[in-house]
Amino acid sequence: xxxxxxxxxxxxxxxxxxxxxxxxxxxxxxxxxYYWGWIRQPPGxxxxxxxxxxxxxxxxxxxxLKSRLTISVDTSNNQFSLNLSSVTAxxxxxxxxxxxxKLGHHFDYWGQGTLVTVSS
Amino acid sequence: NFxxxxxxxxxxxxxxxxxxxxxxSSDSIASHYVQWYQQRPGSVPTTVIYEDNQRPSGVPxxxxxxxxxxxxxxxxxxxxxxxxxxxxxxxxxxxxINREVFGTGTxxxxx
Numbered sequence: 001x002x003x004x005x006x007x008x009x010x011x012x013x014x015x016x017x018x019x020x021x022x023x024x025x026x027x028x029x030x031x032x033x034y035y036w037g038w039i040r041q042p043p044g045x046x047x048x049x050x051x052x053x054x055x056x057x058x059x060x061x062x063x064x065l066k067s068r069l070t071i072s073v074d075t076s077n078n079q080f081s082l083n084l085s086s087v088t089a090x091x092x093x094x095x096x097x098x099x100x101x102k103l104g105h106h107f108d109y110w111g112q113g114t115l116v117t118v119s120s
Numbered sequence: 121n122f123x124x125x126x127x128x129x130x131x132x133x134x135x136x137x138x139x140x141x142x143x144x145s146s147d148s149i150a151s152h153y154v155q156w157y158q159q160r161p162g163s164v165p166t167t168v169i170y171e172d173n174q175r176p177s178g179v180p181x182x183x184x185x186x187x188x189x190x191x192x193x194x195x196x197x198x199x200x201x202x203x204x205x206x207x208x209x210x211x212x213x214x215x216x217i218n219r220e221v222f223g224t225g226t227x228x229x230x231x
Binding site: 037039046047048049052060062063096100101103104105106107108110111112113 | 121152153155157159164165166167170171176208210212213214217218219220221222223224225
């Protein structure tokens, strides 16, 4: 059974870079068929797609975050990561990593999510 | 850019049928698949419909999806409503600049 687990700091200060990692277990990240994505959900609000990556390194970013966002993949450790720079209170959210069946298809496996608070 | 707009909430009694709409603001709703997710309070979203009208294994056939080109919208219908169906539901689709977009979300209230 595929499992995804987010890890990273639960509290970050304004203006710093948020770094999160998603560790994939029970399957390989090196699959031509799948993409790997990040989605966030501010408390009490809806889902927002952040970006997706293929194991080859091809990335797709939400245009509203693109200038601050880097998503990378580490196939040797079966992980992918998110770096979001210059965070503000508006970036506070539960961050989920998930597997995307194909571009334009559904996210079929999700991590449990990690809550990120932005505060000095 | 496009948006997927959903009603804020819908409510109905147990055993009845509810339908949630997801209206695409630009480009044809039929141009890319629509997915639907259920998110119960405090839980991770799970897929209830993918590729417009396909149900993952384990999702009851009370859940069905469709698209309507005349209104440029997709719909999720839940029949035989149960208390366990009370949740937030999100549609999701895609555009030609490789962007995934989630709908605004609908709270289903079982009276």
